[in-house]
Amino acid sequence: MSTPRPRTQFALQSRILHWLMAVMLLAMLFIGVTMVASLGNYHILVAIHRPLGIMILILAVIRFVNRVCTKLPPFPPTMSRRERFLASSSEKLLYALMFVLPLVGWGMLSAGHYPVVMFGPVHLPPILPTNPTLYAILRQSHTILAFLLFATFLAHLGAVLFHTLIVRDRFLDRMAIWPTRYRKNKS
Amino acid sequence: MNTPKSNQTPLAGLPKANLIVRFAAIGAVLVGIVGLFAYAGGWLTPRNLTPASLIDTFQKVNGLHPGFRRNHAKGVCISGYFESNGRGVALSRASVFLPGRVPIIGRFSLAGGQPYFADAPHTIRGMAILFKLPNGEEWRTAMTNIPVFSVRTVQGFHDQLLVSAPDPTTGKPDPAKIKTFLARYPETAKAMELIRNHAVSSGFDNSTYNSLNAFRFINASGATVPVRWSMVPVQPFEPISATEPGKSDKNYLFDGLIASIHRHPLQWHLVVTIGQPADPTNDATIPWSPDRQQIDVGTLTVDRVESDDTSPARDINFDPLVLPDGIAGSDDPLLSPRSAAYSQSFTRREGEPKEPGAVSTAETEK
Numbered sequence: 001m002s003t004p005r006p007r008t009q010f011a012l013q014s015r016i017l018h019w020l021m022a023v024m025l026l027a028m029l030f031i032g033v034t035m036v037a038s039l040g041n042y043h044i045l046v047a048i049h050r051p052l053g054i055m056i057l058i059l060a061v062i063r064f065v066n067r068v069c070t071k072l073p074p075f076p077p078t079m080s081r082r083e084r085f086l087a088s089s090s091e092k093l094l095y096a097l098m099f100v101l102p103l104v105g106w107g108m109l110s111a112g113h114y115p116v117v118m119f120g121p122v123h124l125p126p127i128l129p130t131n132p133t134l135y136a137i138l139r140q141s142h143t144i145l146a147f148l149l150f151a152t153f154l155a156h157l158g159a160v161l162f163h164t165l166i167v168r169d170r171f172l173d174r175m176a177i178w179p180t181r182y183r184k185n186k187s
Numbered sequence: 188m189n190t191p192k193s194n195q196t197p198l199a200g201l202p203k204a205n206l207i208v209r210f211a212a213i214g215a216v217l218v219g220i221v222g223l224f225a226y227a228g229g230w231l232t233p234r235n236l237t238p239a240s241l242i243d244t245f246q247k248v249n250g251l252h253p254g255f256r257r258n259h260a261k262g263v264c265i266s267g268y269f270e271s272n273g274r275g276v277a278l279s280r281a282s283v284f285l286p287g288r289v290p291i292i293g294r295f296s297l298a299g300g301q302p303y304f305a306d307a308p309h310t311i312r313g314m315a316i317l318f319k320l321p322n323g324e325e326w327r328t329a330m331t332n333i334p335v336f337s338v339r340t341v342q343g344f345h346d347q348l349l350v351s352a353p354d355p356t357t358g359k360p361d362p363a364k365i366k367t368f369l370a371r372y373p374e375t376a377k378a379m380e381l382i383r384n385h386a387v388s389s390g391f392d393n394s395t396y397n398s399l400n401a402f403r404f405i406n407a408s409g410a411t412v413p414v415r416w417s418m419v420p421v422q423p424f425e426p427i428s429a430t431e432p433g434k435s436d437k438n439y440l441f442d443g444l445i446a447s448i449h450r451h452p453l454q455w456h457l458v459v460t461i462g463q464p465a466d467p468t469n470d471a472t473i474p475w476s477p478d479r480q481q482i483d484v485g486t487l488t489v490d491r492v493e494s495d496d497t498s499p500a501r502d503i504n505f506d507p508l509v510l511p512d513g514i515a516g517s518d519d520p521l522l523s524p525r526s527a528a529y530s531q532s533f534t535r536r537e538g539e540p541k542e543p544g545a546v547s548t549a550e551t552e553k
Binding site for chain 2: 044130136158
């Protein structure tokens with residue numbers, strides 16, 4: 001069997017990581033934006049936000065290693081050069097944010113003299129010294145970066161929907177969690 | 188052509204109407220998500236009470252004092268240790284209750300958002316303590332010297348803040364507004380009566396400080412009891428009349444505390460009251476029955492005093508929900524809002540330039 005069929009889907013573990021993190025990141029964005037405007041639900045939401053953020057950081061490391069180690073399916077021919085460039089750039093931005101947002105959150109709690117409580121007695125050590133100004137800067141950055149993540153997510157979703165529904169190049173199949181049939185070479 | 192091959196106008200394959208529907212669907216999905224996000228963030232309901240609007244109200248009532256806490260703005264910082272006698276272990280698995288010492292840092296303060304106002308005997312006094320547990324956990328508690336809290340809900344707290352503000356024409360709170368407020372919040376009218384009738388002591392050093400809100404203690408076998416706690420002074424009670432201040436000393440309460448700590452370390456017993464099913468945990472305006480079991484779990488010793496200007500305690504948020512394993516919040520509806528509001532106040536002041544506090548380092552060192 002020496003005729004390798006062109007792979008059109010991401011590797012299975014990549015697809016699983018993608019959807020798992022998509023749900024977590026979106027949940028995180030909504031929890032974050034809800035909790036800062038909430039009085040009655042503030043505490044419970046913060047108690048979820050902190051460990052969920054650290055879980056995302058751990059998964060981001062795993063995902064990055066996986067990204068480096070696995071071969072990607074080629075871009076579909078329906079993507080122009082500009083689209084390919086934008087897709088690659090936004091992928092890099094999303095990876096960067098998956099690392100930076102939890103780290104800024106952790107650093108901000110450290111600088112703000114807060115214990116970084118995960119659950120029960122389990123907590124993380126501070127990663128930065130206590131410093132009011134540093135806290136204020138990181139706190140502000142955390143919000144700005146979260147909005148940037150939300151905007152990048154919207155652009156990503158919009159692009160995928162455009163390809164799937166308008167261009168109709170079965171773009172979503174590349175990331176579908178279930179195996180999809182290889183496309184027939186119909187011109 | 189520099190586009191990849193087979194990029195033949197894919198849009199052409201669809202009738203115009205179908206295409207419009209598809210574009211509309213994409214737009215609807217994106218707009219829907221943005222709308223949900225905006226709703227979650229409170230942007231569509233700008234009249235709702237939020238941590239930001241609550242702290243805005245503090246700033247409206249007190250004026251803006253950058254760098255200071257929005258409430259309990261005036262204070263001094265302290266440090267010392269807590270010595271547990273081990274009797275709390277049966278109630279809570281928190282390591283602070285194992286026999287032995289843990290260091291503490293804290294702050295005495297007066298309620299109110301004005302950092303330079305003059306000390307007055309009936310202003311609510313605050314004691315905030317951070318217990319540093321050996322494993323890195325922390326227990327933070329912010330207590331006051333009133334027997335019950337004046338409001339049950341955060342909306343009540345907000346409304347009370349507004350009606351207590353002096354009317355610009357008379358310089359005093361508007362009695363008509365207060366009357367309407369108390370009619371709307373009968374629990375506050377009752378609580379105010381209890382607060383008025385409690386005996387106020389001469390100073391910070393001989394005041395009892397109460398947790399006000401209810402919490403839960405969870406022991407090693409998972410058994411949970413509702414609790415409230417108090418710091419009961421070893422220093423003997425003296426009524427206020429005995430030590431009325433000369434009008435000249437705007438900081439007489441703080442100066443009294445400082446002098447007292449310099450004479451000898453001050454001590455309080457941490458007394459835990461165990462709630463029974465009849466005692467409400469969700470209403471800080473109602474006292475628990477006085478015959479409830481009370482357990483003295485250890486002694487707090489305060490042996491050092493520092494000004495806000497030099498102590499790390501200035502930059503600590505004494506959030507009452509920073510708790511170790513073995514202590515948890517209750518269904519008290521004030522706890523989460525307190526946590527949220529303290530956080531908002533903390534974030535604002537940490538980003539602002541710092542001014543020296545009213546009680547200076549020269550005063551705390553004298």
